[in-house]
Amino acid sequence: MITLSTILGLLPLLAAATNSTLASSGASAALGARACNQIAAVYPNDVFWPQSETFQSESTAIYSDTCILSPSCVFEPSSAADLGSAVKIIKAARSRFAVRAGGHMPVPGAQSVQSGVMISLSKLNTRRLNADKTIASIGPGQVWADVYTWLAPEGLAVNGGRYGTVGVGGLLIGGGISYFSSTKGWGCDTIVGYEVVLADGSVVEARANGEHADLFWALHGGHNNFGIVTRFDTKTFPVTSAYIGGASWDGKDTAFQTQFLSAFESYMAPGGGVDDPSVAISAIIGLTPSTGLTQLTSIQFAPGTDANPQAFENFTTLNAPVIQALPDAVLSSWTALPILLEQLGERGSRQIYSSVSFFPDPRAIRIANETVVELAVPVLSGIPNSTIALTYQPVSKDWLAASKASGHNVLDLNPELGTFIAGLLTVTWTEAADDVAVNLLVERIRRIRGSTRILPSVYA
Ligand SMILES: Cc1cc2nc3c(=O)[nH]c(=O)nc-3n(C[C@H](O)[C@H](O)[C@H](O)COP(=O)(O)OP(=O)(O)OC[C@H]3O[C@@H](n4cnc5c(N)ncnc54)[C@H](O)[C@@H]3O)c2cc1C
Numbered sequence: 001m002i003t004l005s006t007i008l009g010l011l012p013l014l015a016a017a018t019n020s021t022l023a024s025s026g027a028s029a030a031l032g033a034r035a036c037n038q039i040a041a042v043y044p045n046d047v048f049w050p051q052s053e054t055f056q057s058e059s060t061a062i063y064s065d066t067c068i069l070s071p072s073c074v075f076e077p078s079s080a081a082d083l084g085s086a087v088k089i090i091k092a093a094r095s096r097f098a099v100r101a102g103g104h105m106p107v108p109g110a111q112s113v114q115s116g117v118m119i120s121l122s123k124l125n126t127r128r129l130n131a132d133k134t135i136a137s138i139g140p141g142q143v144w145a146d147v148y149t150w151l152a153p154e155g156l157a158v159n160g161g162r163y164g165t166v167g168v169g170g171l172l173i174g175g176g177i178s179y180f181s182s183t184k185g186w187g188c189d190t191i192v193g194y195e196v197v198l199a200d201g202s203v204v205e206a207r208a209n210g211e212h213a214d215l216f217w218a219l220h221g222g223h224n225n226f227g228i229v230t231r232f233d234t235k236t237f238p239v240t241s242a243y244i245g246g247a248s249w250d251g252k253d254t255a256f257q258t259q260f261l262s263a264f265e266s267y268m269a270p271g272g273g274v275d276d277p278s279v280a281i282s283a284i285i286g287l288t289p290s291t292g293l294t295q296l297t298s299i300q301f302a303p304g305t306d307a308n309p310q311a312f313e314n315f316t317t318l319n320a321p322v323i324q325a326l327p328d329a330v331l332s333s334w335t336a337l338p339i340l341l342e343q344l345g346e347r348g349s350r351q352i353y354s355s356v357s358f359f360p361d362p363r364a365i366r367i368a369n370e371t372v373v374e375l376a377v378p379v380l381s382g383i384p385n386s387t388i389a390l391t392y393q394p395v396s397k398d399w400l401a402a403s404k405a406s407g408h409n410v411l412d413l414n415p416e417l418g419t420f421i422a423g424l425l426t427v428t429w430t431e432a433a434d435d436v437a438v439n440l441l442v443e444r445i446r447r448i449r450g451s452t453r454i455l456p457s458v459y460a
Contacts, residue, residue, distance in 0.1 A: 028096055028115040032072030035095035035117050039075050039086045046082065048074040058120045063165075064106035064351035066435065071098070071118035078123050080195055080203045080230035087228070088201035090117055099228055101140045102167015106351040111170075121169055124230050129154070135192060137233050140169030145342060148335040157239040157334065159190040162282075164338040165346065172232050175221045175411060177422070179301045179337070182277035182396045184237070185403030186411065188220040193233035196226070203230070208408065220409035242334035243302040243309055244327050249320040251285070251294035256320040260296045261365060263314035268360035268394060273311030274419055277398035278302060281312070285369055286389040289380040295323055301337055305330055349385070350435065354425045354442050357395075359418070365392070368423055372445060376427075379441045386429040386438070393422040 040047035048055040050070070058074040072095075077083035090097050096116030103111055112118050121141035127150050128137040136158050138147055145164030151157055159178045161171045176187020184190050194206045194216065206212040206219060218226050251257050264283045267273040273281065284297040298318075302309040307330045308316070316328075326340065358364040372390045380386040400415040425445060427438050 025115060029072065031093055031095040032113075032116040035090045035093035035097070036073035036075070038089045038093060039117065040073070042085060042089070043075070043077070043082060046076050046078060048076065058100075058122065059112065059118055061120075061122075061347070062100070062103040062111060063347050065348065066350045066352070066432075067103075067106060067108050067110065067112060069108070069112040069114045071113050072115055074118045074120050076120045076123050080124070080197055083119065083124075083228060083230060084197045084201040084203050086117070086119070087197055087199065091199065091201070099169075099224060101169025102143050102165070102171075103347075104166045105170050106353050119228070121228075121230075126231055129156075129236070134236055135233050136236050137231055138168055139231055140167065140172070140229055142168055144168065144171070145335075145339055148338055151236065152240075152333050152335050154236075155238050155240050156236040158234050158236055159184040159187050160234075161187070162280075162338060162341065164342040168232065169229065172234075173219065173221075173229060174223050175409075177393060177395075179280045179334070180237070180239075180303075181402070182280065182399045183402055184235075185399060185406050186221065186409065188409055189403050189406035190235040191220065191232050191408075192235060193231075194219050194229050195231035197228045197230060199227070217408055218410060220406075221411040239303050239334050241303070241305055241330050241332050242337070243304070243306055243330050244300070244334075244337045244340075245312060245329070246281075246298040246300040246315065246326045247318075247322045247328075248286075248295050248297040248324040249318065250323055251296035251320070252292070253320060256318075257294070257296065259318060260298075261362075261369065263298075263318060264392060265360070265362045265365055266314045267311070268365075268419065268421070273309075273314075274360070274394045274396050275398075276309075276311040277396065277402075278304065279309055279311040281315075281394060283392040284389050285372070285392075286387060287373065287376065287380075288387050289377045290384065290386065296320075299326065299337075299341070301334075303334055349428050349430050350432070350438075352427050352438060352442055354446055356423045356425070356446065358421050358423060360394070360421055365421070368392075372425065375445050376441060379437060380427070380429075383429050383434045383437060384431065386427065386434070388428075389424075389426045391424040391426065393424060395420050395422050 036047060055074050059071055060068050062068055075086055096113045098111055098113040099119045100111035101121045124139040125142040126137055126139035143165050144161040159180050162179055172187050178187050196206055197203055204212050206216040208216055279302040282299045286295040298315045300312045376388045380388055396419050397415055400413050404415050429438055
């Protein structure tokens with residue numbers, strides 16, 4: 001069982017990792033170097049120093065350039081036991097540390113550290129099916145494309161990320177939006193077991209029943225506050241073919257913008273596509289203020305063989321110049337979509353993500369869009385190579401019901417809340433000199449007021 005003292009054991013470590021007042025940067029560097037040297041004494045082949053190529057590639061294998069920091073070393077454990085030994089050393093040395101899986105969280109300090117140990121989970125990439133193929137055991141250090149292409153020949157899938165390049169580790173500990181969420185819930189809801197390294201360096205198995213049942217519950221959406229997960233056991237389900245459609249349209253025509261938003265509003269209305277639990281959609285409004293380009297995008301997914309799913313009927317009739325099109329066809333493997341979207345998950349440039357949740361009220365949908373445009377265009381027009389996008393991700397009542405039925409997560413979202421939209425704001429730019437201006441802009445947008453239909457952050 002996870003005890004209060006186990007959690008409290010972790011707190012000094014987390015504080016050491018985040019509290020910049022704890023030690024001067026010189027002292028942090030000394031503590032980091034001490035931890036790295038002590039880990040290297042035990043695992044000489046798994047510690048990489050700043051001069052090495054592996055350090056360079058591992059410490060920069062991060063989606064947003066804003067998150068690339070300068071750790072004292074990178075430690076790449078080969079097993080949960082090795083990671084546990086290193087955690088003991090890091091704790092005794094009072095060094096800062098950070099844990100990186102796929103590196104896709106665009107929050108500085110989430111997966112790297114300035115002076116301290118960066119733990120890379122790259123070698124923890126187990127892929128194993130149980131005897132009856134109902135449970136896949138997957139390591140945190142791989143990306144979803146690896147997991148999906150491994151399972152596809154079996155005609156199976158798991159409840160993971162929508163973009164092939166995103167990491168297994170971060171997505172599954174935080175919740176996880178998948179193509180199958182309306183029937184399976186959040187990515188974490190289909191997990192039946194975890195192997196975890198705790199703050200005292202011990203390696204435990206957490207399951208619904210038994211000694212670590214409370215840890216099992218806490219890991220369902222509790223993020224990285226309770227330990228480092230070294231293996232997830234998650235349910236598989238059969239999927240082969242899928243309809244994949246949608247496009248990125250040129251949205252300069254304001255009449256078309258209205259049409260696009262109306263299509264999405266109809267999708268979200270009671271009885272609209274959102275009430276079909278087998279399908280998934282994302283609608284994205286993207287702007288490049290310096291050039292005036294507006295792109296309106298819809299990404300549509302429906303497992304099975306129906307080449308014309310009724311749920312998407314309002315989008316298939318949209319008519320504007322197409323910048324890029326998705327197949328609009330049934331493909332033999334559903335994995336085509338996460339793989340096609342890999343280019344959207346490519347590393348590079350500076351990125352910030354922020355989220356705001358709102359009910360599917362036409363007024364709220366429009367306010368969210370109009371506020372972004374109003375606030376962003378004047379600021380970003382002066383920032384070279386900048387873009388901004390607002391992604392509308394429907395969270396259906398079936399999804400919330402499936403999550404609740406799994407009975408295990410800490411997100412505690414009540415299905416009676418009803419369908420809502422997890423809005424994701426993304427800004428990209430290239431120069432560090434513009435970081436402050438972009439951060440201020442995102443903070444202003446986050447404070448959107450004026451609609452009682454905008455929720456406090458329900459799922460970020
Ligand atoms: C292009 C793109 C597409 C995305 N698509 C989706 C999507 O479809 N669905 C969705 O839900 N989210 C999506 N996200 C958000 C993404 O799931 C989160 O940012 C997630 O945290 C990334 O996981 P990672 O392992 O790649 O990141 P990392 O940056 O490596 O890790 C994120 C955080 O999790 C911690 N962590 C990672 N692994 C472990 C572990 N094993 N044990 C303990 N802590 C750990 C890290 O310390 C870090 O704080 C997307 C993000 C991007 C940039």
